[in-house]
Amino acid sequence: MNITRCKDYESMSIQAASLVISAIEKKKDLLLCPATGDSPVGLYDELANKSRADRKLFEHLRVLKLDEWGGVPENHPVSCEYYLRTRLLDQLRIPSERYISFASDPAEPIEECKRIQFELDQQGPIDICVLGLGKNGHIGFNEPGPFLIPHCHVADLSKESIQHNMVRSMDTAPHFGLTLGVQNIMFARKILLLISGRNKESVTERLLQRKVYTNLPASILWLHSNVECIIDENVFLKSPELTEY
Numbered sequence: 001m002n003i004t005r006c007k008d009y010e011s012m013s014i015q016a017a018s019l020v021i022s023a024i025e026k027k028k029d030l031l032l033c034p035a036t037g038d039s040p041v042g043l044y045d046e047l048a049n050k051s052r053a054d055r056k057l058f059e060h061l062r063v064l065k066l067d068e069w070g071g072v073p074e075n076h077p078v079s080c081e082y083y084l085r086t087r088l089l090d091q092l093r094i095p096s097e098r099y100i101s102f103a104s105d106p107a108e109p110i111e112e113c114k115r116i117q118f119e120l121d122q123q124g125p126i127d128i129c130v131l132g133l134g135k136n137g138h139i140g141f142n143e144p145g146p147f148l149i150p151h152c153h154v155a156d157l158s159k160e161s162i163q164h165n166m167v168r169s170m171d172t173a174p175h176f177g178l179t180l181g182v183q184n185i186m187f188a189r190k191i192l193l194l195i196s197g198r199n200k201e202s203v204t205e206r207l208l209q210r211k212v213y214t215n216l217p218a219s220i221l222w223l224h225s226n227v228e229c230i231i232d233e234n235v236f237l238k239s240p241e242l243t244e245y
Contacts, residue, residue: 001193001227003208005236009196012232013042016130016194019228021050021057023128023190028060030127033180035066035140036083039132039194048091058092064119064126067140068102070109070154070176079104102178113152113178120152120180126188133195136160137203137216139185141177144215150183182217186224193221196232204235 006012020043024030034040051058065080074081081104089099100119106112120126131139141155142148149155155177185191195204203216212219221227 001222001224001229003229003231005231005233007233009042009232009234012194012196012230013046016040016043016192016228016230017046017050019192020047020128020130024057024061027127029062031062031064031124033064033066033126033129033185033188034084034088035130035132035194036080037132039196040130041087043130043194044087044091047088051092055093058094060098061092061094062098062100062123063089063094064100064123064180065102066129066131067155067177067179068104069174070104070106070178071174072104074104076104104178106178109154109176109178113154116178116180117152117184120184124184124187126184128190128192129185129188131185131191131193131218131221133193133200133203133207133218134160135199135203137207137213137218139182139193139218139221141179142182142185142217144217146214148182148214148217148220151181152184153179153181155179182220186220188224189226191221191224191227193218193227193229195229195235197235200235204231 006015065084068080072079076082081101100116102116103112136144136158138144141157143155143158157174157177206216207218210222212222
């Protein structure tokens with residue numbers, strides 16, 4: 001894992017965008033798996049800016065949704081679908097035929113996960129998987145626990161996930177998630193882990209111990225050979241200078 005510390009969120013976003021853009025320039029039909037949440041917003045804004053300057057760059061880009069809140073209408077402002085459409089898909093002009101997406105409110109969630117797994121098996125592997133770090137160490141909806149699930153699955157949401165800013169305003173919180181599994185993520189050719197936001201100092205310090213725990217799912221990324229971890233140094237208001245690994 002290559003770790004880079006940036007002075008602020010903007011610097012983190014610019015560096016992340018540079019890595020993604022460089023990869024797309026080398027492989028036009030790259031399969032991008034984007035996370036939602038606050039950490040990658042700046043990255044997606046930078047990609048949108050690049051799209052306005054160079055419309056052809058993203059004309060073959062493919063996108064695979066990482067996860068989704070279960071039981072939320074896809075046009076609801078807190079759905080991952082709405083987030084990705086407004087911040088990434090519409091901005092980069094990604095049509096439906098180049099977008100693989102969990103339905104947010106499927107009649108049969110397990111069958112929906114099987115469908116996405118089949119699509120990934122046919123069109124994968126993922127070229128770049130963009131991840132954020134959950135406050136409890138989750139990646140996607142792969143939550144802490146005694147074991148981790150390798151493939152696309154219906155996930156029981158942790159207390160921390162249910163209290164996420166994206167769903168806090170909802171009358172009824174989602175009671176399950178739909179997500180890629182850890183093997184799907186680990187089979188990605190490159191992983192881009194962005195760490196920013198409040199109350200993540202402790203979990204980030206634990207991640208940087210270079211130990212693998214199932215109750216810290218993000219720690220499994222130490223077993224991947226090509227991970228770029230970019231950290232907004234404001235996460236570490238009290239921490240010593242980071243070193244590169």
